[in-house]
Amino acid sequence: MKILSIETSCDDTSIAILQEDQVLSSIVYSQKVHEAYRGVVPELASRDHEAKIIEVLEMALDASNTQINEITNIAVTQGPGLIGSLMVGVNFAKGLALSLDLPIIPVNHIHGHILSPFIGIPKEVIEFPHISFVVSGGHTFLFLLRNFLEYEILGHTIDDAAGEAFDKSAKMLGLGYPGGPIIDKLAQDGNPESFTFSKPNLEGYNFSFSGLKTSILYRVQKEIKQDENFIEKHKNDLAASIQLSIVDMLMKKLNQAIATHKPSQISIAGGVAANSGFRKACESLEATKKIKLFLPKLQYCTDNAAMIGFSAYHQIRDNEIFDQKFQPFAKFSVK
Numbered sequence: 001m002k003i004l005s006i007e008t009s010c011d012d013t014s015i016a017i018l019q020e021d022q023v024l025s026s027i028v029y030s031q032k033v034h035e036a037y038r039g040v041v042p043e044l045a046s047r048d049h050e051a052k053i054i055e056v057l058e059m060a061l062d063a064s065n066t067q068i069n070e071i072t073n074i075a076v077t078q079g080p081g082l083i084g085s086l087m088v089g090v091n092f093a094k095g096l097a098l099s100l101d102l103p104i105i106p107v108n109h110i111h112g113h114i115l116s117p118f119i120g121i122p123k124e125v126i127e128f129p130h131i132s133f134v135v136s137g138g139h140t141f142l143f144l145l146r147n148f149l150e151y152e153i154l155g156h157t158i159d160d161a162a163g164e165a166f167d168k169s170a171k172m173l174g175l176g177y178p179g180g181p182i183i184d185k186l187a188q189d190g191n192p193e194s195f196t197f198s199k200p201n202l203e204g205y206n207f208s209f210s211g212l213k214t215s216i217l218y219r220v221q222k223e224i225k226q227d228e229n230f231i232e233k234h235k236n237d238l239a240a241s242i243q244l245s246i247v248d249m250l251m252k253k254l255n256q257a258i259a260t261h262k263p264s265q266i267s268i269a270g271g272v273a274a275n276s277g278f279r280k281a282c283e284s285l286e287a288t289k290k291i292k293l294f295l296p297k298l299q300y301c302t303d304n305a306a307m308i309g310f311s312a313y314h315q316i317r318d319n320e321i322f323d324q325k326f327q328p329f330a331k332f333s334v335k
């Protein structure tokens with residue numbers, strides 16, 4: 001089995017080649033055109049996917065020393081994501097599958113993130129039930145996994161995603177895009193106790209980050225009135241305090257889920273799983289709660305096609321039947 005997988009749900013054009021569950025190559029082209037807007041512009045994203053996808057395919061085949069006629073399965077992200085971006089990947093995948101006469105597997109992007117920490121880990125090592133925390137620029141989901149393919153949503157955000165909270169905070173501070181990694185870097189030299197912001201706490205396992213965003217905005221606006229150089233002078237401390245607030249909000253719900261479901265293993269995934277503060281806080285659970293933690297490799301935290309191929313592998317292994325006439329979808333339905 002050689003899977004060619006395609007991911008174009010947002011602003012990364014990515015193609016990977018897998019042999020069974022082993023990643024042979026994973027090429028990610030991250031679009032630059034959005035930087036000037038400090039946020040993803042959907043129309044520009046679709047156009048850039050279209051412009052780059054052939055080149056990314058050639059690079060993925062070259063890097064894995066694979067000829068296109070060795071491929072046995074095509075996998076593609078079906079959703080959720082930006083509909084125009086998804087359509088580029090899905091149509092490209094359908095075209096490839098038709099011309100090569102291969103089966104095509106539609107993959108849920110979130111399922112790809114869920115499984116991303118398990119890439120490169122022997123299947124037998126993963127224990128269920130397992131708590132999986134997907135924290136990215138578009139999503140914040142706490143899941144209870146029953147096996148590789150079945151999962152239950154414990155909680156989700158009712159407004160902004162955690163990555164969005166990082167990005168919007170960075171925008172308020174006049175930093176670049178995406179703001180998460182920039183805040184993470186600045187926070188290394190800041191004092192996280194310097195500023196306190198309000199951290200809304202919803203009942204159950206749901207999250208809300210919009211109150212935090214407002215609290216940061218009001219504080220910064222108030223301080224700028226007294227000193228127009230406030231942000232520049234306190235950049236590191238602000239970044240460290242914002243990071244701690246977001247990480248605290250995430251850890252509160254994760255701890256609550258662990259207390260209720262008592263899993264022996266947990267994993268975190270998505271772009272925010274690359275955050276050093278969040279990784280450290282999760283790592284400390286290994287010692288305090290005797291839980292095994294799975295972290296994705298850094299290149300599998302943000303969007304990538306390797307996780308899409310990996311999800312397809314598990315679906316093929318389970319003999320799932322695939323509908324070849326599927327269409328992309330923008331939203332992940334939360335029951």
Ligand code: KG4
Binds near residue numbers: 138
């Ligand atoms: O998973 P991803 O590539 O895209 C979505 O599916 O949403 O995640 C991108 C998000 C952005 O919001 C970015 O700011 C955030 O992940 N991110 C980080 C870090 N690296 C990426 N946030 C905090 N700290 C980081 N080191």
Ligand code: ZN
Binds near residue numbers: 113270
């Ligand atoms: Zn993602």
